[in-house]
Amino acid sequence: MTKQHTLNDLKSRISRADLLKAKRHGFSDRQLAHLWQSDEWTVRALRKELGVAPVFKTVDTCAAEFEAYTPYHYSTYETDNEAIRSDRQKIMILGGGPNRIGQGIEFDYCCCHASYALKEDGYETIMVNSNPETVSTDYDTSDKLYFEPLTAEDVLSIADIEQPDGVIVQFGGQTPLNLARDLERGGLNIAGTSPDAIDLAEDRKRFGALIKKLGIRQPENGTAVSTDEAIAIAEQIGYPVLVRPSYVLGGRAMAIVYDRDALIAYMRNAIEASPERPILIDRFLEDAHEFDVDAVADPTAVVIGGIMQHIESAGVHSGDSACVLPPYQISDANLNELRSHTRALARALNVVGLMNIQFAIQGEDVFIIEVNPRASRTVPFVSKAIGVPLAKVAVRAMVGRTLVEQDFTREVPINHIAVKEAVLPFNKFPGVDTVLGPEMKSTGEVMGIDTDFGLSFQKAQLGAGVRLPQDGTVFLSVNDHDKEGLIPIAQQLSDMNFRLIATRGTRAFLQNHNIACNLIFKIQEGRPNILDAIKNGEISLMINTPAGEQSQAADPEIRKAAVQYGLPYTTTLSGAAAAVAGIQSLKNNSAIRIRSLQDFHTP
């Protein structure tokens, strides 16, 4: 390890002119620290000492030829600063940065609502975000907009000028949340939940100790820095296991591994494990149902915004799973357990503002998957489902208005059912396998709302561009594990006069259970096969669950064809059950009734 240079070392080596030149050329403090064998904070201190700080210019679209009144700024290492601090009380809101899968537009919604609420309450709002596609970067959403990257260096540079009374890191997703510690170290006041509590929720060791103390279960897990270690942990926990690198977000490179060989392959191919970058290994809860809870807390109260049940079973990323609010398959005992766990965690973490918890229930056992002490991507959905703008309530709590003052003291009971469905971009990426898994793939979401689950699901499907059929032929092909669960689904479809076709194994199984079903060839068995049937438009719905480790090479071909020919399909049994409920509801109700969202919330 090379020597780390101190501030005095750097001062003796780096001139002000060189530092300024490097900054003008766009080198971040962190990059300079890397080049100069020092650390970001030392480089920052050097800049302060040498008086090298960015100024902020205005985006006026007229090259300064005319006076601009849009307070829309960007940083540059120049001389003349155009961003003038006001003497009003001001709150800085950090956005989510560039959109990418897992860091979606839901956070933009939260940031906008935070800004609107604070403006209404008389604060000056300062938005920091670097994404021109968002509403938070519209010049009139906040009092001031800084179009800057979401890094500690850039945010602190803005704060040097603006001196905000508080900084909000909860509403922009994981990106700003990760800055909390550094911003606090830089002297900023993080509004709401403290950086230490954020760290507590994100640090596996600390968090493990906390939930043990609270008596909450989580899937057995371990951390491995080598293949041998990974195998040892997996064998102790028992396969299947969920593996992922510790340093990525949004489920990237996450996989469910069913045996030793697959684990070795994963460790060898996907990942380079090291002490700084360990691999996280969790027991995978097979056939568990997942739940999301969004809650708001102030220093004295915790109020649940909504409890959602994922329609796809555990193992599908929460961002890709359809979900329903209120939950549709859960015991009262479990529901109350979710509520009490949520309250206990919010109190233990001293949450002020929003929090999101993901639970899994296997049988009757409740496990906690993760806690996010921030707004989750379900906040807009829950807000619209319950008719309460959670982000606004939360931000007010963060600046000191209690939930009691805001008259938001209990979980809102609703008489309707709201379904969120993920919108998947597969038709834009021909050839990509459409199976859902622990890595998030969706790029949007829609909401369906009605008085029964089937209708809500049906509406959500329509919103997502999927038209569930009312008649025709359903193709069934499920893995052995799912065969038992297919029986009621196939029976219902048959009762609704759908014609069923299946490949040999699935057909034999259904026939043994007295469900009539026609045979169709697999691709490799000859022609006409299932691919021909899809191309000929003979299929109106496809239920195809991936065959796990015994995956037949032809499966992805079939799913790709379904996307290509716009055939409604599902790759999970729970998704199939929901689709059947949707079809059933539409058959029971002659037409979909359209009502405005406001009507649902007007007594």
Next chain:
Amino acid sequence: MEAILALEDGTIFKGTSFGADIECEGEVVFNTSMTGYQEILTDPSYNSQIVTMTYPLIGNYGINPSDFESQKPQVSGFVVKEYCPYPSNWRSTIALGDFLKEHNIPGIEGIDTRALVRHIRRQGAMKGVLSTIDLDTDSLVQKARDFPGLVGRDLVQNVTCSEPYHWVEGLCDLKTGQTRHLRQNTKYRVAAYDFGIKHNILRYLVDRGCDVTVFPADTPAEQLLEIDPDGIFLSNGPGDPEPVSYAVENIRKLIRERPTFGICLGHQLLGLALGGKTYKLKFGHRGANQPVQHASTGKVEITAQNHGFCVDLDTLDQEVVALTHINLNDNTLEGLRHRELPAFSVQYHPEASAGPHDADYLFDEFAKLMDKAK
């Protein structure tokens, strides 16, 4: 090498030289065009001015032999945020910095040009000195204060030609890349006053069928009439129109004899000839996206402009003169037409170069006036 730009009010900008190792004085102005620095540098209307480009990267397409607006660069000094010394353009034959050095013009880069522009916008165009040889800021500020400025000075004498000449080059055909030269059977004979004429005006006139003879600015009206022209053209040029009184006298005579068309300084001189007054704008109009509204049709043209003085529309007798074009940014006069005589002019540059071609119909209107008078 260090270079300093000092303004008369004491403001100092320190940067790096990328032009000649020399000192110059001039009025400091800015141009908002994103491209066209070669046309701007060689536009004689910039005589005695230190020009700042608001676009932050200048020089990246070099200097080529085809885009000159006069024989040589005309600015006193050139100010950019960042100079690109490695031009990438198949037409380029010399880098911008080398071109400036060749013509003894200083250039400065690496200053906060946006700060300079905001300063000028607030305080108005300013006298300044750009130097690489005297780096004493007090001395430079004093020199800036001693510079006489533009008001009341006849700068046309610095840029006009010394002898009459015949112009034959037409516009470049974008499809073929060929320059169209004067055709055999020209339709009109035009006598053009050179107050600092931009070549692209001459190219447009040739393109519209004109056989153009260019005369020095102080040529008596009678001498122009000797070639029996179908029309008179009054060119653009630098500085304050009022001291160019000899031209005003000549124009007063010529508009009664032949159809007359004026651009920029030519417009201001026509305004003076028709009894108007001119005044200095705070920081002028220099750029390629100035919106101008045609008074009678309401249509808006996006125009190229370069002027620091302006005809005061309140001083014109609207019984005699129609106001044809108005600048939508500040409601200043951009065009006029005599109600009886075939004479009209615009403040902006219909020949563009650099800039949009929205207003090139004005050359057709000049041709129509000449047709009518035949």
